[in-house]
Structure formats: C-alpha cells, structure tokens
Amino acid sequence: MNLSTFLSVGNVSARCAVALVSLFVFVSAVSPVITTAYYNAVSVDTICRTEDQTIEVLLPANWLYKEQAYKTIGGAEVFYLKLSDQADQGSRATKGGYVLRSTASGIFGLPSTITSRLDPREMVNFYLHQIIRSSMQGKVLSVKVIERNGEKVYSVEWSYVTSLNRDQIEFIVLDEFIFRGDTVYQSHGVYASFRSEIRNTIVRMVQSLKASK
Amino acid sequence: MKKYFNAGILTLTVILVGTHPSAVSAEVYSSIDTQKLEATIGTDKAVGTWTLQVQNTGGAVGFEDFRNFGATGLLSYELTKAFDDNGPLAINFEEGFKAIRLRSAGNGISNVKVQYDIKTALTHPIAIYEFWVAGGGYFNFPQLNVSYQKGWKVLATYPNATITDTTIAIKYPTDTPYIYPALIAFVPTDIGPGNVIKTVGRFTLAGSVQSVAKLESAVTSMTYLDDLFTSSLGVPAPTKLIIYAADLRNADVGYEAFALAARPDIVLYNKDILTNQSLAEVQTTLVHEIAHTVEQDKNLFRGAPYVAPWFREGLAVFMEIQARPYIFKNLNEQAIADLAGHTHMLSAAELKRKNEKSFDYIFEGGVFAPLNDAYAHAGVAVARFAQKAGASGMQKLFVQLADKTSTQLSQTEDSSKILASMASISGLPQEEILFPFKKSQNFELDTTPFVHPEYTGTAADGVVDYIKYRIPNYFTGAMPVASMLPLPPIVVPAPSTSPAFTSGSCKITKALKLGTKDAEVTTLQRFLISKGYLATDNNSGYFGSMTQAALQKWQKANRLVSNGTLTTTGFGVMGPKSRALFAQQCK
Numbered sequence: 043m044n045l046s047t048f049l050s051v052g053n054v055s056a057r058c059a060v061a062l063v064s065l066f067v068f069v070s071a072v073s074p075v076i077t078t079a080y081y082n083a084v085s086v087d088t089i090c091r092t093e094d095q096t097i098e099v100l101l102p103a104n105w106l107y108k109e110q111a112y113k114t115i116g117g118a119e120v121f122y123l124k125l126s127d128q129a130d131q132g133s134r135a136t137k138g139g140y141v142l143r144s145t146a147s148g149i150f151g152l153p154s155t156i157t158s159r160l161d162p163r164e165m166v167n168f169y170l171h172q173i174i175r176s177s178m179q180g181k182v183l184s185v186k187v188i189e190r191n192g193e194k195v196y197s198v199e200w201s202y203v204t205s206l207n208r209d210q211i212e213f214i215v216l217d218e219f220i221f222r223g224d225t226v227y228q229s230h231g232v233y234a235s236f237r238s239e240i241r242n243t244i245v246r247m248v249q250s251l252k253a254s255k
Numbered sequence: 256m257k258k259y260f261n262a263g264i265l266t267l268t269v270i271l272v273g274t275h276p277s278a279v280s281a282e283v284y285s286s287i288d289t290q291k292l293e294a295t296i297g298t299d300k301a302v303g304t305w306t307l308q309v310q311n312t313g314g315a316v317g318f319e320d321f322r323n324f325g326a327t328g329l330l331s332y333e334l335t336k337a338f339d340d341n342g343p344l345a346i347n348f349e350e351g352f353k354a355i356r357l358r359s360a361g362n363g364i365s366n367v368k369v370q371y372d373i374k375t376a377l378t379h380p381i382a383i384y385e386f387w388v389a390g391g392g393y394f395n396f397p398q399l400n401v402s403y404q405k406g407w408k409v410l411a412t413y414p415n416a417t418i419t420d421t422t423i424a425i426k427y428p429t430d431t432p433y434i435y436p437a438l439i440a441f442v443p444t445d446i447g448p449g450n451v452i453k454t455v456g457r458f459t460l461a462g463s464v465q466s467v468a469k470l471e472s473a474v475t476s477m478t479y480l481d482d483l484f485t486s487s488l489g490v491p492a493p494t495k496l497i498i499y500a501a502d503l504r505n506a507d508v509g510y511e512a513f514a515l516a517a518r519p520d521i522v523l524y525n526k527d528i529l530t531n532q533s534l535a536e537v538q539t540t541l542v543h544e545i546a547h548t549v550e551q552d553k554n555l556f557r558g559a560p561y562v563a564p565w566f567r568e569g570l571a572v573f574m575e576i577q578a579r580p581y582i583f584k585n586l587n588e589q590a591i592a593d594l595a596g597h598t599h600m601l602s603a604a605e606l607k608r609k610n611e612k613s614f615d616y617i618f619e620g621g622v623f624a625p626l627n628d629a630y631a632h633a634g635v636a637v638a639r640f641a642q643k644a645g646a647s648g649m650q651k652l653f654v655q656l657a658d659k660t661s662t663q664l665s666q667t668e669d670s671s672k673i674l675a676s677m678a679s680i681s682g683l684p685q686e687e688i689l690f691p692f693k694k695s696q697n698f699e700l701d702t703t704p705f706v707h708p709e710y711t712g713t714a715a716d717g718v719v720d721y722i723k724y725r726i727p728n729y730f731t732g733a734m735p736v737a738s739m740l741p742l743p744p745i746v747v748p749a750p751s752t753s754p755a756f757t758s759g760s761c762k763i764t765k766a767l768k769l770g771t772k773d774a775e776v777t778t779l780q781r782f783l784i785s786k787g788y789l790a791t792d793n794n795s796g797y798f799g800s801m802t803q804a805a806l807q808k809w810q811k812a813n814r815l816v817s818n819g820t821l822t823t824t825g826f827g828v829m830g831p832k833s834r835a836l837f838a839q840q841c842k
Contacts, residue, residue, distance in 0.1 A: 151593055152718075153602075153710065159719045168595070171726040178504050185729045198729075203504050210323045241302050241326035244303070 062154055066158070089250075090123070098125065099141050099229065100250035102243045119146030126246065134236035136211070139247050141227070146251055149219070149226045162221045163187070166196045169217075179212070188223035191252075211236070216248045227253050269825040292386055295375070296403040298443070301373040302335075308366055312451035318369045319354035325385035327437045328506040328515035329376040332387075372743045376505040379447030379723055381410060381461045381497070385520075386437040399425040399437050408442040409495060410459070413519040438518060440497065457493070462500030464658075466526050470498055474538040480579040483542070484549065487577045488653075489646035493548055498541065501519040513597065514540050516547035528597075536597040537584045539575050543599075547575040555656045563670045564618045565633040566656075572599045572634025576705060586710075587717035593707040594718050603699045606635060610690040612653040616670055635705045639691035642704065644681040651680050661762035716800070724770055724799040761841035771798040779829055782841060783809060804826045815839060 090101040106128050120205050125139040136218075142149060146157035150165050166185075174180040181194060183199040195215060196219040203212050211233040220227040229251035231244035273333050294303035324330035334353040337344040344367070346353050377383040380828040401407070401423040409418050414437065423436050442452060452461045453471065457480075460470045480492040503512055503525040511758070516521045522544040529537065550567055575598065583589040603610065605628070614636075615629040643650055655676045672684040681688070692701040710718065749819055761782075763775045777796045783789035789805035809829045811817045813836055816826045829837070 153709070153715075155709075155715055156718055156722070157593065162721060164723055167729055168722045168726065170729050171722075172595070176528065178525065180527075182729050187730070235837045 069083075090125070092123065093138060096254045097121075097141060097143060097227070098202060098250075098252040099123065099125070101125060101245045102127070102247055118145050118147040118154075120144040136237050137232065137240050137244065139229075139231040139244065140247055141229050141251060143227050143253070144224050146221070147226055149228055162196060162219065165226075166198060169219075170198060170200060173202070179203040182216070190249075191221070193220060214241070214244075216244060218248050218251065219251065220251070222253065222255065225253075227251060238251070264473050289750050290398075291400075294384075294386065294399070294401045295687070296382075296384060296401060296439075296441070297376070298404065298774055299378075301375075301401075302370065303373055303621045304336075304368055304370045306366065307370050317354060317356040319349065320352045325387065326438060327375075327377065327383060327385065327515060327523060327725060329383070329503075330385055332371045333374075335372055337367065339367045339756050340365050353596070373699050377499070377501055377523075379443065379445070379756060380450035380452050381446075381499055382407075382441045382443050383499075384439050384441075386439075388567050389662050398427075399423075401425070401439060401440065404438075404444070410440040411436045411495075411519050412439075412440070422839075431835060438521075439475040440521060450591045457495055459495070459497045460500075461497065462524075463552065466500030466524075466529055469529055469534075469537065470524070473541065474498070476534070477538060477541065477581075479578070480542075480545070481829065483578055483581060484545075486646060487641065488546075488576060489551060489650040490497070490549060492545055493552070493656050495520060496545065497521045498524060500524045500529050500667060502526060512524050516545045516551065518548075518551050520548045520552075522548070526782050530692050532597060533588075533592065533778045535582050537590055539592070539598055542574050542578040542582075542670055543571040546571040551576065553653045554654065563616070563673055565614070565616050565629070566637065566670065566673055568618070569633030569635075569637035572630050573637040574601055574716040586708075586714045589707070590710040590714040591721050594710065594720060598707075599627060599634055601628070601631045601705075602709055603633065603706045603707070606632070606702055606706050607698060609695045614689045635691055635702075636689050638705045640688050643683050644677075648680045655680075698716065720799045720801065725795065728770070761838060763829060763834050766831075767798055769798055769800070769827065770794055776802065779806070779837070782837065785819065786840075787813075806833070 044104070050089075050138060056233075064194075084101070084103065086103050087229060088101045088103075089098055090107050104127060105125055107123055107125050121143040123141045125141075126135060127137055130136055130138075136170045143153065146152075146165055147154045150157060150169055151169070152160075160168070170182050174182065180202045183201055185196075185198045188195050188197055198219075199214065199216050201212055201214050203210050213232050214235050215230070215232045217231075218229045220229075229248045231248040232241045233244050240253075290308070291306045292303055293306075294301050318334060318337060320332060320334050334346060336357070336488070337346055337355045344355050346355050348354070349616045371382060373386075375382065375384055384401075386401075402421055403423065405421050409416075409423060412423060412425065413428060414425055416439075419503060437833070448465050450461065451467045453466050453467050454460075455471050455474055458470075458474045460467045460474070462470070483547060484490055484492040497520065499521065500522050503515070503523060506512060506515065506523075510522075513525050513528045517523065522541065524540070524544075528540075532540070535673050547567070550570060555567070562664045563789075567579060579589065583592070592598050606670075607629065609632045615632070618626055619630050644652070649773070654750060656673065674688060675725075677688050679681070686693070692698050692706065708714075761778070761780055763773065765773075767773065767779055769775055776798045779796040780789055780796075780802055783805040784794060788808045789802065791802055793805075804827075806829060810826065810833060815832055815836060816824045818824065818826060825833070
C-alpha cells in the first residue's frame with residue numbers, strides 16, 4: 043500500500059493519491075478510513091484515482107469526492123465518481139462535477155442497437171439535443187473535437203437556467219467525452235455563472251480525466 | 256430508456272400541491288381557531304392582512320418572509336407589518352429575512368395581525384395569486400376576502416367563492432381538516448403583448464401566440480380524454496381545464512418541471528419545454544398533469560404528496576401508458592418518443608432490472624439514479640393494480656385514499672397501508688403490485704402492456720434517422736451554434752389529407768442531399784409525396800434516409816441514375832439533372 047489513502051465508499055473502492063507537492067497535507071488531512079461523504083477536504087489540488095487505477099481526475103483544493111459506485115442507468119452499468127466542493131453542499135450548490143464510465147448505451151441512454159449505428163459525434167450531438175430540449179433557457183455555447191494524448195476528445199460547453207434555488211441561476215456546464223472501443227468516458231463540470239472565478243478550476247478538472255488503456 | 260440529461264438535476268413532469276412552507280410554528284396550530292384574510296390585489300402585487308386569534312398559549316408563534324410558495328411555487332411574501340390589539344410588533348431580521356417571534360405565555364399577545372406584500376411571477380396573460388392559511392395546511396375555518404381591480408375577470412378560484420365585480424369571498428369548507436392554499440386566477444385587463452387566451456372545447460389555453468398555437472394543435476387531438484379517464488379511472492376528465500404556458504424559471508418546486516398541476520384544474524406548462532416538444536409529447540405531458548388534477552379533485556392523501564409520491568406519480572404515468580394508443584400514430588413516432596424523447600416508459604429488460612432492486616417509494620432519485628426510472632416503475636406498479644382491479648377497483652381505492660391523514664395511510668416510508676388497500680381490492684399480493692410479474696416464466700409476454708417494445712427494424716431505423724438527420728447538428732459549423740437556438744420543434748405532422756402540390760412550390764435552386772435541412776427539402780418531399788415515392792407526413796424539411804430512398808426511386812424510374820453513390824454518380828442527390836427534370840415534372 044502506498045501513501046495514498048484507501049477509501050471505501052459503497053461498492054467501489056478507490057484511492058485518492060495526492061500530488062507530490064502536497065503529500066504531507068494530504069496524509070495529515072484525510073482520515074484513513076472513510077465511509078461517508080463528510081470528511082475533511084484537502085487544501086490543495088490532488089489527483090483522485092480509482093482503486094483499479096483505471097481513472098484519474100483532478101480533485102480541486104477543498105473539494106471532496108463524495109460518492110462512487112456502479113449504478114444501472116437505463117439498463118447499462120455505469121461507474122461514476124462524484125466531485126463537489128466541501129463548502130458548497132446541498133440544493134444551493136454552485137459547482138460540482140463527476141466522471142462516468144460506461145458503454146455508449148449507458149452514457150447516452152440509448153439501446154446498444156441504436157448506439158452501434160451512431161458515430162461519436164452523433165452521440166454527443168444527441169446528448170446536447172436532449173439537454174437543450176429538456177432544460178430551461180438551454181444554450182450550446184461551444185462544441186469542438188480536440189486531440190489529447192493521441193486520442194479524440196469531444197468537448198462541449200452549454201448553459202441552462204435552473205429554478206431549484208430561490209433565485210434563477212444560470213449554470214455553465216463543460217463536458218468531455220472520450221470514446222475508447224466499447225467504453226465511453228465522460229468528464230463533467232458545472233458552475234454557476236455568477237461564480238466565474240471558479241471557471242478555471244472547473245476547466246482544469248474536466249480536462250484532467252485520464253483513463254488507462 | 257433515455258435519461259433527460261446529466262446536468263446534476265433531472266427534468267421531470269411533476270406535481271406539487273400544498274407544500275408551502277408554513278410561516279407559523281407548529282406549537283400554536285390549535286390556538287389559531289379562526290383567521291381572516293383581507294387582501295387587495297393591484298397590478299403588480301397584492302397586499303394581504305391576516306388576522307389571527309393567537310392567544311397566550313405558552314407556545315411560540317412566528318411569521319417571516321417566504322418565497323416560492325404554494326401549488327405553483329411562484330409567489331413571494333414579504334412581511335411588512337405586524338401588530339396586535341396592543342399596537343405594533345417588532346419585526347427583526349433573521350438570517351436575512353424579516354421575522355417576528357411571539358413567545359411565552361402571559362405576554363398579552365392577542366388578535367395578531369400580519370401584513371404581507373405578495374408578488375407572483377404569473378402576471379400575464381393570466382395572473383395567479385395564492386393565499387396561505389396560517390397554521391400550514393391544517394386550518395380552522397378561515398375566511399378570505401379579496402378585493403381586485405375593476406375590469407379584471409376572475410377565471411377560477413379554489414375553493415369556490417362568491418364573486419362580484421371587485422370582490423371575492425372564500426369561506427373554506429369545514430368537512431375536511433386539510434385543504435390547499437386558496438388560489439385565484441384572473442384575466443387582467445391587459446394580457447400583455449404577444450399573448451393570447453383561447454378557449455378550445457374544455458380547454459382554456461393561455462400564453463404566447465406560439466405557445467397557444469402549439470397547445471391548440473395538441474388538445475384538438477385529445478378527443479379521447481373522457482374515454483381514457485372513464486375506462487381507466489372510472490371518472491371522466493375534468494370538464495374545464497386551464498392550460499397556461501408560463502415561464503417557470505422562478506418555480507421552486509423541488510424539481511425542474513415540465514408542467515405542474517394546481518387546483519382548480521390548472522396546468523402550468525413550462526413554455527421552454529413546450530416549445531421543443533413534439534405534439535405527441537405535449538399530449539403525453541397533458542395526460543399526466545390532467546391525471547394529477549383528478550387526484551386533487553379526489554383529495555387523495557388530503558393533498559399531501561409527501562405521503563406517497565410513488566402512487567401519485569405512478570397514477571399519472573399509468574394514465575400516460577393508457578393514452579399511448581390514442582397518442583401515437585405509428586411505431587416510429589412512438590420509438591422516437593420512448594428512446595429519444597419525453598415519456599416515462601421502461602423496456603421489458605429495464606423493468607426486469609428494476610424489479611431486482613428495492614422500490615423507490617419516496618423518489619429519492621439523484622443524478623445517477625434517474626427519477627425518470629422511478630416514475631416509470633411506479634407507473635407500472637399502478638398499471639398492474641389497474642389491470643387486475645379495473646376502473647371500479649380504482650374508484651374503490653380513491654374512496655379509501657381520500658381525506659386520510661398520513662398516519663392513517665402510511666406510518667413508514669413503505670406505504671404499507673396504501674399497498675394493503677391495493678392488495679385487498681385487486682387480490683394481488685403487495686409484492687406483485689410493486690414488482691409486476693417478477694417471478695413469471697413469461698415475463699416479456701406478461702409485461703407487454705406496461706413497457707415499450709425493444710425497437711428493431713424500421714422503428715430502430717427511424718430513431719437512428721432522427722438522431723442523424725432530424726436534430727440540429729452542433730458540429731457542422733454551417734452556422735454559429737448560438738444562432739441555432741431556439742431549436743425547431745420536432746415536427747409531428749397532423750394526419751395527412753392528401754397533400755396538395757401546387758405549381759407555386761416548384762423551386763429548387765441548389766443541390767439537396769442527405770443531412771440537408773432547408774425549405775427546398777420540403778418542396779422536394781412534397782413533390783415526392785405527390786408522386787407516391789414518399790409516404791405522406793414526411794415533408795419535415797430534413798433530408799433523411801427516407802427522403803434519399805424516395806429520391807433514388809424517382810431517379811431510377813426516370814432513368815436519371817440507378818446506382819452508385821452520392822459522390823460518384825449523384826444517386827440520391829438532388830443535383831443539376833435531377834433539378835432540371837423536377838422543374839419539368841413539377842409544372
């Protein structure tokens with residue numbers, strides 16, 4: 043066992059390994075056995091890695107990874123890792139993120155008989171379409187296909203307005219999709235537009251997703 | 256099964272009734288034996304004064320600002336004055352909100368009056384105000400007197416009221432200890448620019464011209480409502496319904512709402528959602544909400560949805576299931592709605608998986624446990640009960656669920672007493688109601704009435720075609736992404752009546768091919784329909800695979816080209832030669 047701290051939440055085990063520059067802070071700040079979401083966050087950026095070492099994502103300073111498990115969504119098994127700011131909880135949360143890993147069917151909520159006939163661009167396009175027609179004041183802000191670490195990354199940004207809070211809040215959402223064989227990874231970050239100072243953190247988090255090949 | 260989106264919230268059709276935050280501490284419910292509201296509704300707000308016979312009870316009573324109140328979640332209340340028989344009472348700030356707290360016995364407090372400014376987000380073309388009853392939902396004989404602007408028209412009230420040109424008097428009924436907040440819907444003198452109110456049969460439709468036109472197209476097709484409700488629930492659909500396409504961005508209802516039902520028989524439709532829905536989806540949403548109005552009329556659970564949200568929503572989803580044969584004209588349309596649109600349907604395989612999990616009685620949901628699936632499963636549970644019990648059994652259940660307190664129905668989250676009633680009426684074990692046919696050897700066959708098929712063949716082709724060609728392509732860059740919005744609605748053409756093709760439509764100036772979206776595609780499609788190469792109702796303006804196949808047939812029949820590809824021979828492309836021949840034949 044290395045210096046990263048072993049975590050067990052739900053039915054999935056994972057570990058958050060700290061970035062080298064903040065090793066001391068990480069070890070001292072995190073309880074060695076964590077079974078709930080309510081533990082102290084780390085005051086510097088860390089790297090969060092699943093126990094099977096297949097997924098790695100940046101955990102911003104003072105953020106938690108609250109929950110990780112396998113869920114069945116629309117019939118497909120989806121692994122998810124939920125990230126959120128320790129100080130920003132509940133229905134008034136203004137920022138957050140998650141990572142999903144599943145089949146295209148699990149990520150996009152379509153039967154495999156349909157996804158097998160669509161290319162990645164079409165599936166991401168469908169994702170955006172579903173969002174826009176199911177949200178209030180939904181807008182697609184940008185779409186692009188970029189090359190990162192030798193593979194295509196489908197990067198989209200969109201916004202919507204929610205009434206869940208007492209006041210209308212516009213949220214900006216960034217998503218990145220990586221298609222690798224039968225597996226699709228989605229990295230997702232969201233922040234309230236009035237919290238524009240958090241944008242760089244969200245961008246770094248979303249773009250930090252690494253999945254082992 | 257689609258999920259609506261991954262944004263961290265889920266978008267759902269929901270009901271919200273009577274869940275306003277009580278402004279009064281629970282300790283003194285019994286002391287507010289009678290209360291009176293005098294309110295004056297102006298053009299931009301109402302001012303209401305509540306008189307409460309609060310006596311020295313030894314408990315505590317408080318009043319404070321609150322927002323997002325009532326059935327619509329669209330009101331805000333600002334506390335402006337408080338006084339009793341002895342004079343003004345101090346208003347303090349508590350965590351940013353104005354508040355008064357009256358505590359302890361012997362302080363001489365009596366006949367408290369509190370005054371609020373009341374603002375609503377629903378002002379045009381219909382203004383809706385709601386008035387809470389101090390003491391939460393449990394009230395004792397309040398009297399509400401409301402003055403309103405001369406020239407305004409009272410469209411509806413709940414409860415029933417005595418109405419004059421400028422006054423509304425509501426005396427709450429005394430035969431039930433629970434009632435919803437009073438609600439009054441007005442048509443103001445000025446309904447606002449670009450708005451319209453239109454009566455279509457039982458429906459009063461309100462909203463922007465575009466919204467009302469969309470709603471009218473949907474409700475005109477809903478001639479099946481009485482048959483549907485009578486055969487399924489044993490009661491006809493409400494004879495009058497107000498459908499109001501409104502801006503629900505301010506509605507704090509716990510979920511993002513497609514639509515809300517509120518007494519008396521009002522459906523608030525999220526105008527943003529309405530704009531982007533197909534007519535089949537609009538009908539589906541309306542059936543769902545109208546089912547909620549029936550629930551409200553039956554006063555199930557005394558209107559307390561937290562008792563058993565699974566049953567309330569399950570009943571509405573059950574009605575969606577029952578309405579499907581009326582709504583969907585063909586399997587293709589149904590497949591697109593089920594897999595890529597707004598319905599609450601599981602496939603048999605999905606239901607089987609849900610049956611292996613615990614039942615989500617209280618719709619805990621969450622981002623990664625979509626509430627949509629919980630709604631769908633609850634719908635199947637109610638449908639299984641209805642299959643066995645029939646409409647008469649449903650009526651018996653309504654009688655048993657009406658006017659019951661939460662403890663009479665369910666002392667725990669498992670709704671055990673509701674299930675006991677359902678089991679008793681239907682003869683089904685409770686387990687079979689919640690997990691239909693779980694142990695069946697013929698699961699797929701037995702569950703066919705409750706689930707959508709595993710779409711294959713042309714139905715699957717249609718879904719693929721829809722995703723590939725009939726939704727905006729955000730990646731093309733043909734035009735700035737921002738200018739694509741708002742999205743065009745999914746076109747669900749009305750039943751065709753032999754499409755006319757006039758010479759005025761004979762203008763195609765550019766190459767048309769797979770993926771093109773253009774008015775000239777409609778011209779081509781109408782031409783191909785008139786020639787019998789393309790099925791009617793396919794003049795959507797999107798050049799999809801069906802249009803391509805039809806064009807290829809026409810090209811073959813006219814010996815223009817009979818094989819090859821788009822790029823080699825132009826087979827399936829409306830190129831120069833095809834356009835020239837089209838111009839001749841079209842005349």
